[in-house]
Amino acid sequence: GQNIDQPTEMTATEGAIVQINCTYQTSGFNGLFWYQQHAGEAPTFLSYNVLDGLEEKGRFSSFLSRSKGYSYLLLKELQMKDSASYLCAVVDSNYQLIWGAGTKLIIKP
């Protein structure tokens, strides 16, 4: 079967750095998405990785290792507004999105 694993919840401090991990087992791989979803709002696109390595976009970076079936989202200089759920989704061989259950990130002052 296809499986995406993320931690259910994480807590971090304002100004700090947090890494949210995502491991996957899918039938084929055509890329991995990260989305951010604030409570009661739409998921919004953060990043897309298809090649191994780190992609940096401001305070957010996303890393992929295809051989390990692993990705992480790195958030630096955390702000209170970063409190949200972070969804990992893998594109399988049929170009279908397989979603993780999301990681709820709580930022404390």
Add this chain to the structure above:
Amino acid sequence: ETGVTQTPRHLVMGMTNKKSLKCEQHLGHNAMYWYKQSAKKPLELMFVYNFKEQTENNSVPSRFSPECPNSSHLFLHLHTLQPEDSALYLCASSQVLAGAPQTQYFGPGTRLLVL
């Protein structure tokens, strides 16, 4: 604002009611999706429409009935729902290109409560 709107934002209905959810995308995309989001569970893909044709129906019960009159509008008709159908229903759109994954853009969702 992602360019995808959904109405209503909240809906409470009894098990014998009939209601419809509406989604509209202003992004010029050619594909639209309905998802169900339950607490602490992955997004569940329900239906996919490419160029107004339904291409995906993931074993969704017949009490959910989609309609896509054009590439900008998508409806989800609901009838005789069960309490376990209470969830957030998300609509998304994307521009589908052959052999290439595309970013999906989501609406804010309809929070549905079935009593």
